[in-house]
Amino acid sequence: MEMALESNAFFIGIEYLAILCWGLSGGLAAIQKGYDIFSIMLCGWLTALGGGLFRDVMLGDLPPVGITDKGYVLTTLFSGIIVVIAHPEIKKLKWTMTVVDALGLGLFAVNGTAKALAFGSSGMTAVFLGMFTALAGGLIRDIFIGDVPMIIRDKHLYAIPSFVGCILTVLVWRGVHYGWFDMRSEMVLDALIVIIVVAIRILSVAFNVTMPGAMPRTHVYL
Amino acid sequence: MEMALESNAFFIGIEYLAILCWGLSGGLAAIQKGYDIFSIMLCGWLTALGGGLFRDVMLGDLPPVGITDKGYVLTTLFSGIIVVIAHPEIKKLKWTMTVVDALGLGLFAVNGTAKALAFGSSGMTAVFLGMFTALAGGLIRDIFIGDVPMIIRDKHLYAIPSFVGCILTVLVWRGVHYGWFDMRSEMVLDALIVIIVVAIRILSVAFNVTMPGAMPRTHVYL
Amino acid sequence: MEMALESNAFFIGIEYLAILCWGLSGGLAAIQKGYDIFSIMLCGWLTALGGGLFRDVMLGDLPPVGITDKGYVLTTLFSGIIVVIAHPEIKKLKWTMTVVDALGLGLFAVNGTAKALAFGSSGMTAVFLGMFTALAGGLIRDIFIGDVPMIIRDKHLYAIPSFVGCILTVLVWRGVHYGWFDMRSEMVLDALIVIIVVAIRILSVAFNVTMPGAMPRTHVYL
Numbered sequence: 001m002e003m004a005l006e007s008n009a010f011f012i013g014i015e016y017l018a019i020l021c022w023g024l025s026g027g028l029a030a031i032q033k034g035y036d037i038f039s040i041m042l043c044g045w046l047t048a049l050g051g052g053l054f055r056d057v058m059l060g061d062l063p064p065v066g067i068t069d070k071g072y073v074l075t076t077l078f079s080g081i082i083v084v085i086a087h088p089e090i091k092k093l094k095w096t097m098t099v100v101d102a103l104g105l106g107l108f109a110v111n112g113t114a115k116a117l118a119f120g121s122s123g124m125t126a127v128f129l130g131m132f133t134a135l136a137g138g139l140i141r142d143i144f145i146g147d148v149p150m151i152i153r154d155k156h157l158y159a160i161p162s163f164v165g166c167i168l169t170v171l172v173w174r175g176v177h178y179g180w181f182d183m184r185s186e187m188v189l190d191a192l193i194v195i196i197v198v199a200i201r202i203l204s205v206a207f208n209v210t211m212p213g214a215m216p217r218t219h220v221y222l
Numbered sequence: 223m224e225m226a227l228e229s230n231a232f233f234i235g236i237e238y239l240a241i242l243c244w245g246l247s248g249g250l251a252a253i254q255k256g257y258d259i260f261s262i263m264l265c266g267w268l269t270a271l272g273g274g275l276f277r278d279v280m281l282g283d284l285p286p287v288g289i290t291d292k293g294y295v296l297t298t299l300f301s302g303i304i305v306v307i308a309h310p311e312i313k314k315l316k317w318t319m320t321v322v323d324a325l326g327l328g329l330f331a332v333n334g335t336a337k338a339l340a341f342g343s344s345g346m347t348a349v350f351l352g353m354f355t356a357l358a359g360g361l362i363r364d365i366f367i368g369d370v371p372m373i374i375r376d377k378h379l380y381a382i383p384s385f386v387g388c389i390l391t392v393l394v395w396r397g398v399h400y401g402w403f404d405m406r407s408e409m410v411l412d413a414l415i416v417i418i419v420v421a422i423r424i425l426s427v428a429f430n431v432t433m434p435g436a437m438p439r440t441h442v443y444l
Numbered sequence: 445m446e447m448a449l450e451s452n453a454f455f456i457g458i459e460y461l462a463i464l465c466w467g468l469s470g471g472l473a474a475i476q477k478g479y480d481i482f483s484i485m486l487c488g489w490l491t492a493l494g495g496g497l498f499r500d501v502m503l504g505d506l507p508p509v510g511i512t513d514k515g516y517v518l519t520t521l522f523s524g525i526i527v528v529i530a531h532p533e534i535k536k537l538k539w540t541m542t543v544v545d546a547l548g549l550g551l552f553a554v555n556g557t558a559k560a561l562a563f564g565s566s567g568m569t570a571v572f573l574g575m576f577t578a579l580a581g582g583l584i585r586d587i588f589i590g591d592v593p594m595i596i597r598d599k600h601l602y603a604i605p606s607f608v609g610c611i612l613t614v615l616v617w618r619g620v621h622y623g624w625f626d627m628r629s630e631m632v633l634d635a636l637i638v639i640i641v642v643a644i645r646i647l648s649v650a651f652n653v654t655m656p657g658a659m660p661r662t663h664v665y666l
Contacts, residue, residue, distance in 0.1 A: 036655035038603050039596050053502075058275075060284035062504035063565060067572040088664040121285060128289040139366075144583075146592045148368045152261050159260050211258035220310040280497075282506035343507060350511040361588075370590045374483050381482050433480035442532040 010187050014194070018107030019072055021100045022048040023079025024090065026141050028097070031087045033145055041080040043141055048076045048104075051137035055112050055129050059119050098205060099198065105158070106197030109134040109165035110190050114173070123170045130166035135159060157204035157211065165197040232409050236416070240329035241294055243322045244270040245301025246312065248363050250319070253309045255367055263302040265363055270298045270326075273359035277334050277351045281341050320427060321420065327380070328419030331356040331387035332412050336395070345392045352388035357381060379426035379433065387419040454631050458638070462551030463516055465544045466492040467523025468534065470585050472541070475531045477589055485524040487585055492520045492548075495581035499556050499573050503563050542649060543642065549602070550641030553578040553609035554634050558617070567614045574610035579603060601648035601655065609641040 026047025030040040049066030056064030065072060083090060090097065112133025116126035135151055135158075142149040151158050172189045175181045181189065203209065248269025252262040271288030278286030287294060305312060312319065334355025338348035357373055357380075364371040373380050394411045397403045403411065425431065470491025474484040493510030500508030509516060527534060534541065556577025560570035579595055579602075586593040595602050616633045619625045625633065647653065 031658040033596075034657060035596055036599070036657050038655055040658060042595075042603070057279060057501060058285050058289065060282070060504070063502050063569055063573070067502065068566065068569045070568060073568065084658050087658050088661045092664065122290065124292060124295065125285055125290045129285070143365060143587060144593065145596070149366065151264075152255075152257055152367070155258070159264070211260055213256060213258050214253040214262060214306045214309050217310045220314065279501060280507050280511065282504070344512065346514060346517065347507055347512045351507070365587060371588065373486075374477075374479055374589070377480070381486070433482055435478060435480050436475040436484060436528045436531050439532045442536065 010190075014107050014190075015111050016071070016075055018104045018111060019048040019075045020079050021104035021107070022137055023076040024083055025097065025101050025104065026137070027080045027083035028087060028090055029141060029145060031083060032091075035145075037084060040084060041077060043145065044080040044083070045073070045076040046144060047137045047141040048079070049073075049137065050140040051108055051112065051133040051135065054136040054140075055115065055133045058129060058132065059116060059121070061119065099202065102161075102198045102201040103194070105134050105162050105201060106165055106194035108137070109162040109197055110169050110193055113166045113169040114190075117170065117173045123174070126170055126173075127163070127166040130169060131159065131162050134162040134165070155210045157200060157209060160211065161197040161200035161204070164200060165193050168193045168196065232412075236329050236412075237333050238293070238297055240326045240333060241270040241297045242301050243326035243329070244359055245298040246305055247319065247323050247326065248359070249302045249305035250309060250312055251363060251367060253305060254313075257367075259306060262306060263299060265367065266302040266305070267295070267298040268366060269359045269363040270301070271295075271359070272362040273330055273334065273355040273357065276358040276362075277337065277355045280351060280354065281338060281343070283341065321424065324383075324420045324423040325416070327356050327384050327423060328387055328416035330359070331384040331419055332391050332415055335388045335391040336412075339392065339395045345396070348392055348395075349385070349388040352391060353381070353384050356384040356387070377432045379422060379431060382433065383419040383422035383426070386422060387415050390415045390418065454634075458551045458634075459555050460515070460519055462548045462555060463492040463519045464523050465548035465551070466581055467520040468527055469541065469545050469548065470581070471524045471527035472531060472534055473585060473589060475527060476535075479589075481528060484528060485521060487589065488524040488527070489517070489520040490588060491581045491585040492523070493517075493581065494584040495552055495556065495577040495579065498580040498584075499559065499577045502573060502576065503560060503565070505563065543646065546605075546642045546645040547638070549578050549606050549645060550609055550638035552581070553606040553641055554613050554637055557610045557613040558634075561614065561617045567618070570614055570617075571607070571610040574613060575603070575606050578606040578609070599654045601644060601653060604655065605641045605644035605648070608644060609637050612637045612640065 023044040027040050027044035029047070030043035035043070045066075049072060052072075053064045053066040056062065056066070067073070109130050111130075113126045113130030115133075116129035117123075121129065139149045139151065142153075147153065169190065172181065172186055172193070175189075176183070176186050245266040249262050249266035251269070252265035257265070267288075271294060274294075275286045275288040278284065278288070289295070331352050333352075335348045335352030337355075338351035339345075343351065361371045361373065364375075369375065391412065394403065394408055394415070397411075398405070398408050467488040471484050471488035473491070474487035479487070489510075493516060496516075497508045497510040500506065500510070511517070553574050555574075557570045557574030559577075560573035561567075565573065583593045583595065586597075591597065613634065616625065616630055616637070619633075620627070620630050
């Protein structure tokens, strides 16, 4: 059953779509900084495959798919070429890009968690690795181009929806393991998880929902 | 004998204490930057377990304990909750925090070096991995929140005490191996090493001891 | 044949020379920031061995040679001592340093690609790992000292020559595999690749050759 998940066309489709989404988002960030073509390609690749690279290093699945899978690498190059040509149009599609980015977030959360579970990780480790997959690509990109990471800069919910998505993926996986769902329902449920992640993210941006900081305190007991 | 060290209550106690110390220190750094609760938790976790994560990746002990050990992860979450509530008090305890941070430095230096030796590393590799464990957590935290790393920013001795601690841990380990000490003396000596590391660090801050830079030169022979 | 490459005096000589070149370049960057002796040594070590560390983590060849090979570590310490003493002279040799840095770039590109191929990687993975080896050391150093990475900051060709070098190394390796060249010609050809990489880099700086950015567009179709 584990390998079924990995070799399944549905999950492979999810992964390619997520890579394309984030290749576009990474390439665009590089263009806005005025970088040259090579750096644009590198930023797209880092954003799209950096999270999975991190996940694979942690899992010990080496060398990581981000440098061995020709399909993935070509997808990031393809998305790099798209932004190099179509950047003025893509920049105008601000809301579309927010949705595309949120889609990548949800897809990578499900994909990273599922891969970790398929490698025999515990639920907690799988949630960590799912969140690494979903968050590390953007994090590496931001450190690379010298920005404060978006998961800190963006006050709206960003890590929280990916966290919810990872937890739900673990629950669905356990459900399949205990025989509550079959493989077909698993796919529907996983697609549903992606929609939930996207919805939380988008609603947070639209209605300006933010997380609280440290507890405000007026009296100091020392 | 190697496994004894790993499974020993004394060394496990050291590790938990170090994680708690640095979870507090990392969480506080995030609060001072005004981050939200999630980022505070993440910073505490990164600071406390990032060094060990790095050590385990280098040792090939995957997935790293920082994402598999429930006790460690809960300890960082616990320290995160403490700072979220008690940050005004913790901020006031400036010297206490310097001592807590120094304690983490010493504890992680001993712990990282001991784990590397238990995995069969040479003395030099163990010193490197002990220093990674002691320094990488704070380094990753500083890069993450966009500060110049503390081991550069803080002019007082910071890396040097951890270096001394790692070297001494290797010497004690060799002593046990050659039959000079028994396990009981090893524990006493390792506790002593932590005290030495803390002492060097605290004295350096108290008496403003700093390392020299490059050799000042008045005449250039070219 | 694979092991011959690794144990060959010629390739070992290449690696030592590259480490020395980049140890100098990293130490000098730290001196220009006014860091203390420990940070100078650390910067030299990171720059010289950080790329190989990254390559070995990706290949799963753990612990990485950067922390296990005494010869490599001593070479970086040695280059650190040189810059601490001779920094005013080295600073004056601006063009010499550009050549030394370019030499490191070419040597590490060939060395990283060859090691990846010797570990059974595909051509694409070997090119990635060769480029990591050539570029990651400087990248880590720049992130560490808080600069925008040189591969972005320096508008002249930097990643491109290393890319060309990696591709050529894969081609030469395949040539040996298919029996077109013997081991002796391989060495001559690999030395030639290093010269080509250095030449592209130096000519790019000398004649101010730069890569284009995103396609400039006057009309937006949206």
